[in-house]
Amino acid sequence: MERIDPTLALVMSMLTERQRLILALIVRDYTETAQPVGSARLVEHYKLDLSTATIRNEMAVLTESGYLRQPHTSAGRVPTEEGYRYFVTHIIYQTDLPEPARHTISHQFHQARQDVEQWMPLAASILAHQSKVASLVTAPHADRSRFKHLELISTQGRQVLMVLVMTGGEVSQQLLTLAEPVPQERLSAAATVLCAVCANRTTEEIAALPARSDTLEKDILSLILADMSRGEQRVSGDIYLDGLTNVLSEPEFLESNDARQAIRLFEERSLLQDLLARAMPNGVDGVQVLIGGEGKWEELRQCSVVLARYGIPGQVTGMLGVFGPMRMAYSRTIPTVRFMADLLSGLVSETISGEENEF
Amino acid sequence: MERIDPTLALVMSMLTERQRLILALIVRDYTETAQPVGSARLVEHYKLDLSTATIRNEMAVLTESGYLRQPHTSAGRVPTEEGYRYFVTHIIYQTDLPEPARHTISHQFHQARQDVEQWMPLAASILAHQSKVASLVTAPHADRSRFKHLELISTQGRQVLMVLVMTGGEVSQQLLTLAEPVPQERLSAAATVLCAVCANRTTEEIAALPARSDTLEKDILSLILADMSRGEQRVSGDIYLDGLTNVLSEPEFLESNDARQAIRLFEERSLLQDLLARAMPNGVDGVQVLIGGEGKWEELRQCSVVLARYGIPGQVTGMLGVFGPMRMAYSRTIPTVRFMADLLSGLVSETISGEENEF
DNA sequence: TTTTAGCACTCGCAAGGCAAGAGTGCTAAT
DNA sequence: ATTAGCACTCTTGCCTTGCGAGTGCTAAAA
Numbered sequence: 147m148e149r150i151d152p153t154l155a156l157v158m159s160m161l162t163e164r165q166r167l168i169l170a171l172i173v174r175d176y177t178e179t180a181q182p183v184g185s186a187r188l189v190e191h192y193k194l195d196l197s198t199a200t201i202r203n204e205m206a207v208l209t210e211s212g213y214l215r216q217p218h219t220s221a222g223r224v225p226t227e228e229g230y231r232y233f234v235t236h237i238i239y240q241t242d243l244p245e246p247a248r249h250t251i252s253h254q255f256h257q258a259r260q261d262v263e264q265w266m267p268l269a270a271s272i273l274a275h276q277s278k279v280a281s282l283v284t285a286p287h288a289d290r291s292r293f294k295h296l297e298l299i300s301t302q303g304r305q306v307l308m309v310l311v312m313t314g315g316e317v318s319q320q321l322l323t324l325a326e327p328v329p330q331e332r333l334s335a336a337a338t339v340l341c342a343v344c345a346n347r348t349t350e351e352i353a354a355l356p357a358r359s360d361t362l363e364k365d366i367l368s369l370i371l372a373d374m375s376r377g378e379q380r381v382s383g384d385i386y387l388d389g390l391t392n393v394l395s396e397p398e399f400l401e402s403n404d405a406r407q408a409i410r411l412f413e414e415r416s417l418l419q420d421l422l423a424r425a426m427p428n429g430v431d432g433v434q435v436l437i438g439g440e441g442k443w444e445e446l447r448q449c450s451v452v453l454a455r456y457g458i459p460g461q462v463t464g465m466l467g468v469f470g471p472m473r474m475a476y477s478r479t480i481p482t483v484r485f486m487a488d489l490l491s492g493l494v495s496e497t498i499s500g501e502e503n504e505f
Numbered sequence: 506m507e508r509i510d511p512t513l514a515l516v517m518s519m520l521t522e523r524q525r526l527i528l529a530l531i532v533r534d535y536t537e538t539a540q541p542v543g544s545a546r547l548v549e550h551y552k553l554d555l556s557t558a559t560i561r562n563e564m565a566v567l568t569e570s571g572y573l574r575q576p577h578t579s580a581g582r583v584p585t586e587e588g589y590r591y592f593v594t595h596i597i598y599q600t601d602l603p604e605p606a607r608h609t610i611s612h613q614f615h616q617a618r619q620d621v622e623q624w625m626p627l628a629a630s631i632l633a634h635q636s637k638v639a640s641l642v643t644a645p646h647a648d649r650s651r652f653k654h655l656e657l658i659s660t661q662g663r664q665v666l667m668v669l670v671m672t673g674g675e676v677s678q679q680l681l682t683l684a685e686p687v688p689q690e691r692l693s694a695a696a697t698v699l700c701a702v703c704a705n706r707t708t709e710e711i712a713a714l715p716a717r718s719d720t721l722e723k724d725i726l727s728l729i730l731a732d733m734s735r736g737e738q739r740v741s742g743d744i745y746l747d748g749l750t751n752v753l754s755e756p757e758f759l760e761s762n763d764a765r766q767a768i769r770l771f772e773e774r775s776l777l778q779d780l781l782a783r784a785m786p787n788g789v790d791g792v793q794v795l796i797g798g799e800g801k802w803e804e805l806r807q808c809s810v811v812l813a814r815y816g817i818p819g820q821v822t823g824m825l826g827v828f829g830p831m832r833m834a835y836s837r838t839i840p841t842v843r844f845m846a847d848l849l850s851g852l853v854s855e856t857i858s859g860e861e862n863e864f
Numbered sequence: 865t866t867t868t869a870g871c872a873c874t875c876g877c878a879a880g881g882c883a884a885g886a887g888t889g890c891t892a893a894t
Numbered sequence: 895a896t897t898a899g900c901a902c903t904c905t906t907g908c909c910t911t912g913c914g915a916g917t918g919c920t921a922a923a924a
Contacts, residue, residue, distance in 0.1 A: 182916090184915070184916055184917085185916075185917080186915085186916080196867080196868090197867070197868050197869080198868090198916095199867075199868050199869070199870095199918095200866085200867060200868070202916090202917070202918075203866095203867090203918095205917095206917090206918075216916090216917085217876095218874090218875060218876065219873090219874050219875050219876085219916080219917070220873090220874055220875045220876060220914085220915055220916050220917065221875085221876075221915080221916070221917090222915085222916070222917095259680065259682075260679055260680050260681065260682075261679060261680070262666065262678040262679060262680045263677065263678055263679075294656070294658065295656050295668075297653070297654050297670055299653065299672070301855065301856050305855060305856070307621065307856065309654075309670055309676065311656055311668055313658070317668065317676050317678070318622065319621040319622050319676070320619055320620060320621060320622075321618065321619050321620070321621045321856065322619065323618075323619075388772065389772070390749065390768070390772060391765060391768050391769045391772050394753070394765050394768065395765055400759070406750060406753050406754060409749070409750055409753065410750045413747065413748070413749060413750050496660065496664060497660050497664070497666065497680065541887090543886070543887055543888085544887075544888080545886085545887080555896085555897090556896070556897050556898075557887095557897090558889095558896075558897050558898070558899095559895085559896060559897070561887085561888065561889075562889095562895095562896085564888095565888090565889080575887090575888085577903090577904060577905070578887080578888070578902090578903050578904050578905090579885085579886060579887050579888070579902095579903055579904040579905060580886080580887070580888090580904085580905075581886085581887065581888095
């Protein structure tokens with residue numbers, strides 16, 4: 147009553163330096179031990195030069211302000227969602243990943259530099275191991291891709307395997323069934339013609355081309371168009387997950403039922419796509435932190451998601467991030483996600499920028 | 506004592522028809538309810554025309570023979586690993602998947618027939634949904650693949666993206682860094698030359714070719730060789746998982762710690778590769794059932810794995826299967842795995858048999 | 865005005881005891 | 895060969911109780 151108007155403190159985020167310290171320590175201790183933090187533990191474990199009574203008073207303020215809560219009367223304090231949010235936005239957001247970790251990650255990536263197909267699973271694996279939670283990485287996806295090459299492979303009878311290569315290295319395969327059998331030579335000829343016609347063109351440019359007189363070529367062309375626009379509409383390509391077991395062993399996932407629902411969200415790709423699209427709409431940049439579902443995702447009530455976009459905005463982008471219990475080591479995961487996003491951005495721009503420069 | 510020599514019964518698998526029935530019912534009931542099955546429950550729930558005492562006598566025999574056990578004195582019976590094994594090998598192994606399920610699966614696959622890239626994830630998804638446990642599918646992998654096409658894409662400065670297409674439709678990408686910048690026209694020319702030289706040849710045949718005089722072509726050729734042999738050595742390509750959440754909600758996974766270790770086995774791809782290789786060495790055919798790790802895999806003590814190979818033996822093969830608690834509905838999963846393996850075999854042979862016929 | 869010692873109070877949690885119930889094995893009768 | 899009956903065992907749920915952790919408040923000290 148006589149100290150600080152709690153409403154004022156809430157609205158203006160006006161915490162004293164000491165209150166911020168106590169909040170930070172409680173968040174830190176709770177993320178490590180998963181046990182509610184009491185005043186005595188705080189004093190003795192972090193060598194605070196204060197009495198437990200003083201801590202209790204400060205904790206009472208933080209509780210009134212909505213940053214802490216008590217599971218029950220005779221337990222210590224636990225951060226609320228607002229508590230985590232304050233911690234993330236006002237205390238550790240700017241922290242950089244420490245040099246040793248940066249070095250380790252760079253090194254691991256350098257070793258796999260050549261092997262493009264390993265980039266995404268490797269990124270997911272590193273993210274999971276570094277942050278000790280589950281990770282997800284979506285393959286980079288071009289907003290507008292250009293035709294590079296077409297391959298038509300006769301397999302059996304009327305069946306043909308079509309392999310489409312885009313600038314930027316995206317590859318898609320499709321199995322066609324033609325109206326009648328066509329010899330391989332004829333297919334190769336058609337592919338050569340279409341390659342020449344479509345080379346380096348976008349979906350729109352190909353669509354605007356005059357119709358082919360040859361029936362086979364015409365049919366294939368329409369399939370190419372369909373495939374390309376399908377690729378462009380997809381929010382993201384493949385999704386790589388790793389480290390789900392890290393999350394499973396967390397205590398909050400042992401009993402709680404809705405924690406398992408959260409994992410379901412990550413298995414059901416369509417739901418995940420929706421989550422990504424809504425959490426990071428176009429134009430949003432930087433690291434996004436969703437704490438406890440933010441009221442929008444009921445399944446994520448006990449979980450947090452840290453997301454970032456990587457790549458070249460407007461050209462080729464993907465997303466990566468981590469997923470774990472709300473009680474997550476944000477001071478570790480946020481810098482890690484940011485660093486990995488920058489790193490992948492570098493790799494992607496190296497791979498495709500040459501392409502773009504040709505124009 | 507005065508009934509049947511239990512050792513004899515064990516060694517010769519000599520169970521009476523009634524004992525087999527009781528074993529089957531206990532397995533069935535236990536897989537459904539996850540509760541130990543008592544004599545009373547068996548009689549009333551399955552309308553047996555016997556008294557509970559008779560059932561108890563038979564259950565005592567089955568227990569002495571090692572097919573059943575009691576978690577504790579006042580509980581019902583639970584199948585042992587030997588019990589499951591007997592059930593699988595002597596009771597339901599030949600069962601076919603019922604027609605409605607076959608129809609559903611075929612239908613789902615027919616719809617995605619065109620989209621080669623969707624086959625594996627679709628197979629994993631169907632397997633998981635049909636059998637209500639976790640599923641895994643490895644991409645088909647050619648023992649000896651033949652070169653089909655090469656694409657060299659200049660990206661930036663000395664960096665080049667190499668896209669390699671094999672007969673059978675396997676595609677691999679690799680990022681190279683050349684000693685010095687090379688214009689795209691030069692790269693395309695080299696690719697065309699190498700395409701002509703290597704077309705339809707195996708790794709061995711390409712290795713036996715006379716060395717190229719051109720340095721660039723020579724370097725690329727050695728990279729192609731490395732990539733192709735790497736692809737051949739790999740036990741299997743990508744691995745698709747699905748339905749892990751099905752397994753997570755099973756009661757034995759709630760508390761047990763080593764159940765979570767089992768899931769770790771499936772996340773760590775290298776461990777999984779090892780498991781697959783050892784569980785299904787070359788030449789082994791048909792559906793393999795690993796019950797409780799079979800003494801070889803400590804992590805799988807509480808779990809079972811049902812595996813089958815698909816494809817064309819000696820040419821292109823992959824594996825698929827399911828993973829779940831030992832208390833699994835084998836009568837459902839085994840026919841499902843068998844059916845799916847046959848179905849994928851059909852698809853794969855359609856895709857590649859034409860290729861092979863060209864020779 | 866801020867900090868701290870002291871104290872009463874609350875409440876979760878583990879331990880112990882008890883009754884109920886489930887399921888068995890054995891024996892004797894059918 | 896089967897079954898009814900019964901004594902026995904052991905889990906499970908429930909209740910009680912005591913302990914301990916942690917708090918908030920008040921009054922004194924800095």
